[in-house]
Amino acid sequence: MTTADEQVVLVHGFGAKRIWMSRMSRRLESDGYHCHSWSYFSLLGALDDHAERLCDYLVSRPHANRDLHVVAHSMGAIIARVALLELARRSESRRIGRVVLLAPPNHGARLASVVGPVVRPICPAIHQLSISQESFVNRLEPPTDQVGVLAARYDWLVPHSSARLGPHGPYHLLTGTHNSLLFQESSLRRVSRFLRSGSFDGRGLDAAN
Numbered sequence: 301m302t303t304a305d306e307q308v309v310l311v312h313g314f315g316a317k318r319i320w321m322s323r324m325s326r327r328l329e330s331d332g333y334h335c336h337s338w339s340y341f342s343l344l345g346a347l348d349d350h351a352e353r354l355c356d357y358l359v360s361r362p363h364a365n366r367d368l369h370v371v372a373h374s375m376g377a378i379i380a381r382v383a384l385l386e387l388a389r390r391s392e393s394r395r396i397g398r399v400v401l402l403a404p405p406n407h408g409a410r411l412a413s414v415v416g417p418v419v420r421p422i423c424p425a426i427h428q429l430s431i432s433q434e435s436f437v438n439r440l441e442p443p444t445d446q447v448g449v450l451a452a453r454y455d456w457l458v459p460h461s462s463a464r465l466g467p468h469g470p471y472h473l474l475t476g477t478h479n480s481l482l483f484q485e486s487s488l489r490r491v492s493r494f495l496r497s498g499s500f501d502g503r504g505l506d507a508a509n
Contacts, residue, residue, distance in 0.1 A: 306366040307333065308495065309336050310371050312339065313342070313373040313403075314375040315343065321482065324482055327488040331496075340379070342376075344423055345423070345425060347375075347379055347429075348436075350382075351382035351385075352386060355386040355387050358396070359387070361394070368396055369398050369399065369400075370396065371399075371400045372401055372402065373404075374402070374458065377404030377406075378437055381406075382440065384399070385440070397446070397495070398498060399446065399447045401449050401465075402491075403451060403458050405437060405457075405458045406437065407462040408438055409429050409431065409458050412429035413431050447469060448499075450472050450474060450487060452478055452481050456477075456478070470498070470500060471500075
């Protein structure tokens, strides 16, 4: 059973603001978590710059008896992955519990490959999300934490084949779109379940359905 000292940091995606995570926040708060929405100006800067700031934020959260969880959407999911790597590199005492990535471009996004070179001087983060095997996102180390991925079947921005980290990690495919994962009840329920148990379906390793 969760208590208010079990914290969750929410991270929005590209072109969004923390208000986009408010439905998720209200649901998790009702389930007993204490939520913090971290925001960044996604239209400028590189993924690693945003991730360094997120890492600082995670470290600054009050230490409690329980781990700190992270729920991140879209580009924010990649920022969260980089921040966790930075946290490990710093050997910080801030412990991270479970992590849910919603519609994450873990293997890049085709649209980023098209517009990335154009906007690179202003927003290098988009270029870093290219589907090229040599891109920043495709060279990221795989996470070692308890990380689950929720993908959307009708996501034209990040196909579910690009969202999945690997063949064996916790993964669930929902009927929905890129942004609907932030609002639909089936998604909210599974996020809460994963934070509580490490499984989207409550039965161990998850698979697409």
